[in-house]
Amino acid sequence: MLSVYLAGALCACAMSPARVPPVAPEGATSVGPFVPEARDLFEGCVPVPDSERSRLYRCEGLTVWLAERDGMTLEQALAEAQVRVTQRLGAGVTSVEDALPLAGRPWPAVRFEACAAGDCRAGGYVSAVTGELDRVRQLGCVARANARPLLARCVELLEYLASNGTPEGEPLGADALLVPPRLPWRPLAVPDGCQLSVSTARSGRLRCEDASFLWSLYTPARPAVTARWRSRSVEALWESLPGAGAVEEVSCQLENLDTRCSRFTVPAPEGALVVWAAAVEWEDRALFAACSHRASEAPFPAVCNGAFTLP
Numbered sequence: 152m153l154s155v156y157l158a159g160a161l162c163a164c165a166m167s168p169a170r171v172p173p174v175a176p177e178g179a180t181s182v183g184p185f186v187p188e189a190r191d192l193f194e195g196c197v198p199v200p201d202s203e204r205s206r207l208y209r210c211e212g213l214t215v216w217l218a219e220r221d222g223m224t225l226e227q228a229l230a231e232a233q234v235r236v237t238q239r240l241g242a243g244v245t246s247v248e249d250a251l252p253l254a255g256r257p258w259p260a261v262r263f264e265a266c267a268a269g270d271c272r273a274g275g276y277v278s279a280v281t282g283e284l285d286r287v288r289q290l291g292c293v294a295r296a297n298a299r300p301l302l303a304r305c306v307e308l309l310e311y312l313a314s315n316g317t318p319e320g321e322p323l324g325a326d327a328l329l330v331p332p333r334l335p336w337r338p339l340a341v342p343d344g345c346q347l348s349v350s351t352a353r354s355g356r357l358r359c360e361d362a363s364f365l366w367s368l369y370t371p372a373r374p375a376v377t378a379r380w381r382s383r384s385v386e387a388l389w390e391s392l393p394g395a396g397a398v399e400e401v402s403c404q405l406e407n408l409d410t411r412c413s414r415f416t417v418p419a420p421e422g423a424l425v426v427w428a429a430a431v432e433w434e435d436r437a438l439f440a441a442c443s444h445r446a447s448e449a450p451f452p453a454v455c456n457g458a459f460t461l462p
Contacts, residue, residue: 184353184369189318192311196318197383200349200356200365204323205289209387210308212301213275215292217312219323225279228289229259232277236291239391240265240273251278251306253290253313264297271297275305280313288313321351332357334406335368335436339456361421362444362454372437381430384439385413388428392417395426404460405429405440412459422447427459 185193196210205218220228237244246263260278264271274297282288290312292305311318321327332339332350341347341357349356354367369380389395396416403412408431417424427450428441442455451459 185318186320189311189315189320192307193318196308197380197387198319198354198367199384199387200354200367202348202356203325203328203350206317206319206323207387208308208318209383210304212296212298213292213294213305213308214387214390215305215308215312216290217317217323218289219282219286220289221286223287225259225281225287228279228287229261229277232279232289232291233261233263236263236275236277236293238393239293241393243267243272249276251276251309253278253280253310255314258313266297273297274302276302276309278309278313282313282316288316319351319353327351329355334366334438336406336433342453357454359454361424362442362452364440364442364454364456364458366438366440366458368436368438370436372432372435374432377430377432377437380437381413381428381439384430384441385428388426388441389415392426394418402462403427403429404462405431406433406438406458407460408433409462416446417443421445425450427451427455429459 193208196208199207199209201207201216205216207214207216233246244263244265246261249260249262250257251260258278258280260276262276264274273293273295275291275293277291279290280288290309292309294301294305317323328347329350329352330347332341332347332355345357345359348358356365357363385398389398394417398413398415400411401414403410410429410431412427412429414425414427417426423446424443425446426441426443430437430439440458442451442459444452444454450461
C-alpha cells in the first residue's frame with residue numbers, strides 16, 4: 152500500500168528541546184558517511200533511508216539496495232526481490248535465472264530487463280546470500296537504460312554489500328536503532344501509532360498510516376555536493392512512487408533556513424499524497440529531509456515535526 156510505504160510521523164514540540172551531541176565527522180565523505188574501504192567504490196552514491204533492515208543507495212545512473220531477512224530461504228528472498236523490481240519498473244519486465252559470484256562463491260540471482268522494441272528503460276540484478284547470524288541478505292541493483300558499464304558497476308556494488316553489509320559499517324535491525332531519533336541539534340518525537348523504521352546518527356525514517364518523515368545528513372557540507380545529493384535523493388523518492396506527478400520547485404524553509412522545496416503529488420486509493428523535499432546547510436553539516444502527507448491536509452501537518460514551513 153502506497154500510504155504504508157510513505158507512512159511515518161512526528162509531532163511538533165513547543166518547548167525548547169535539549170541539545171544532543173553532533174553527528175561525528177569520522178567516516179563521512181563529500182558524498183556520504185562511508186567507511187574508508189567503501190569510499191572509492193561508493194563515490195558519487197547517496198544513501199536514502201529505507202527501513203530498519205534495509206538500505207538504499209542512489210548512484211549515478213543506478214540504484215542499489217541491501218535488505219536483511221530473518222526466517223526466509225534464499226529462494227523466498229529472491230522471489231521477494233523480484234516483486235520489488237516489478238513494482239518499481241511496472242509492466243514489461245523480463246527475467247532469467249542466473250548466478251552471481253558474490254562473497255567468494257556463486258549465489259542464485261535473477262537478471263532482469265525492462266525493454267520494448269529494442270529500447271531499454273532499465274536492467275539489473277537481484278540476488279540473495281547468507282550473511283551474518285544466518286540472516287539472508289537480499290540484494291538488488293537497477294541500472295538506467297540497461298547500460299553495460301552500469302551493469303558492471305552493479306556487480307561491484309553487490310559484491311561489497313554481499314561481503315560486508317552496509318558501506319556505512321552500521322548493523323541492520325531493530326536493535327541498532329538510535330532511540331529516541333534525533334537531528335544533531337534537537338531530538339525528535341515518535342507519535343503513538345507511528346513506527347521508527349530507520350534511526351542512526353546520520354539518517355532516519357518514521358512511518359505512520361498516511362504520512363512519513365525521513366532525513367539524512369552528511370558532513371562536512373559542500374554546496375556543489377549538497378545540490379547533487381538533494382537532486383539524487385529527490386529522484387530516488389520520485390522513481391520509487393508509481394504515478395508520481397511532475398516535480399515543482401517552491402520557496403520554503405527547512406529547519407528555519409530559507410531554501411527551495413521539491414514538491415510532487417502521488418495518487419493513492421485513500422487519497423492523493425503530497426511529498427515535500429529539501430536540503431539545507433548549517434555550519435559544517437548538510438541536511439536532506441522529506442515529508443509526505445494527504446493532499447487534503449494543510450501543509451505542514453505534525454508528521455513534519457515542524458521541520459518544514461512556508462515563508
